[in-house]
Amino acid sequence: MKILISNDDGYQAPGIVALYEALKDVAEVEVIAPEQNNSAKSNALTLHSPLYVNRAANGFRYVNGTPADCMHIALTGMLGYRPDLVVSGINNGANMGDDTIYSGTVGAAMEGYLFGVPAIAFSQVEKNWAHLDAAAHKARELVLQMSNHKLIGAGAWLLNVNIPNLPLDQLGHVRLCRLGRRHAAEPVITQSNPRGETMYWIGAAGAVKDDADGTDFHATTQGHISMTPLKVDLTDHDHLAYWAQTAARLTTLV
Numbered sequence: 001m002k003i004l005i006s007n008d009d010g011y012q013a014p015g016i017v018a019l020y021e022a023l024k025d026v027a028e029v030e031v032i033a034p035e036q037n038n039s040a041k042s043n044a045l046t047l048h049s050p051l052y053v054n055r056a057a058n059g060f061r062y063v064n065g066t067p068a069d070c071m072h073i074a075l076t077g078m079l080g081y082r083p084d085l086v087v088s089g090i091n092n093g094a095n096m097g098d099d100t101i102y103s104g105t106v107g108a109a110m111e112g113y114l115f116g117v118p119a120i121a122f123s124q125v126e127k128n129w130a131h132l133d134a135a136a137h138k139a140r141e142l143v144l145q146m147s148n149h150k151l152i153g154a155g156a157w158l159l160n161v162n163i164p165n166l167p168l169d170q171l172g173h174v175r176l177c178r179l180g181r182r183h184a185a186e187p188v189i190t191q192s193n194p195r196g197e198t199m200y201w202i203g204a205a206g207a208v209k210d211d212a213d214g215t216d217f218h219a220t221t222q223g224h225i226s227m228t229p230l231k232v233d234l235t236d237h238d239h240l241a242y243w244a245q246t247a248a249r250l251t252t253l254v
Contacts (some may be wrong), residue, residue: 001027001147004083004112006070007091008038008104011062014129015090019122020060022136023087026144030079031060032070034104041066041104043111053078067108075115085152086112087143089122090135096125096162096216097180099205100230106160110232113158118151121158125220126165134168138225142174158230164220172224179228180215182206 003023007016011033023029032053046065051073055061063070071086088108095103109119122139124132142161146152160179164171186203193199211217216226236243 002083003027003029003085005031005087006033006108008067010037011060018132018136022140032074035062035064038066038104040102043068043107067104068111071111086117086119091123093127094125095123098182116156119158121160123162130165135163160228162226174227175219175224177216177219177226177228180217181210183209
């Protein structure tokens with residue numbers, strides 16, 4: 001089994017090191033990750049400046065670009081082979097609910113999925129890497145179970161997994177979940193720089209809005225590991241009929 005690993009926290013982040021160490025003896029593992037922290041870069045690609053790849057002392061390769069850049073150039077020629085699985089993470093903080101739209105961790109995994117490779121995005125619920133060894137152990141366990149059930153190589157799929165920051169013996173089971181929802185983000189933060197110019201900082205993520213039973217927020221609050229299958233199709237299928245009628249009316253106005 002060949003596994004390609006990336007993340008959005010950068011190639012030196014403890015999460016990606018722990019993930020590599022957990023998987024290196026169960027597969028042929030390659031790490032290609034951003035040079036710098038690229039949190040909240042989603043699926044962004046760098047189109048107007050060149051990308052460079054360097055190799056770190058530990059063998060990891062790093063790119064002066066986004067998580068999606070790393071996967072894109074790897075899968076379109078740089079790697080030289082097709083991996084069996086793309087794994088992203090372990091992220092420093094949750095990627096649940098609306099977070100998945102912005103997440104560079106999910107973005108890296110999604111890029112693999114778009115190229116037809118099964119992919120998993122792993123995140124810890126809280127920041128600061130507490131009990132990272134337990135999260136890495138669970139990530140390894142899930143990859144091995146996927147392999148044992150012959151789910152790797154059986155077509156592309158995309159999973160988003162969030163692991164509570166708990167000791168291994170306190171972690172609950174994997175729960176299949178839907179994404180929850182957050183309230184709108186907190187207001188933008190404004191400051192003045194030394195020249196008197198206004199600076200803007202993106203505000204904190206909104207509080208949880210939908211953490212009902214069955215959501216990723218609910219599962220992780222209960223100490224379980226949330227696993228959510230994701231898709232890329234953003235079409236509003238439920239309202240296609242409504243918009244068909246609206247489109248017909250608009251056409252008559254032209």
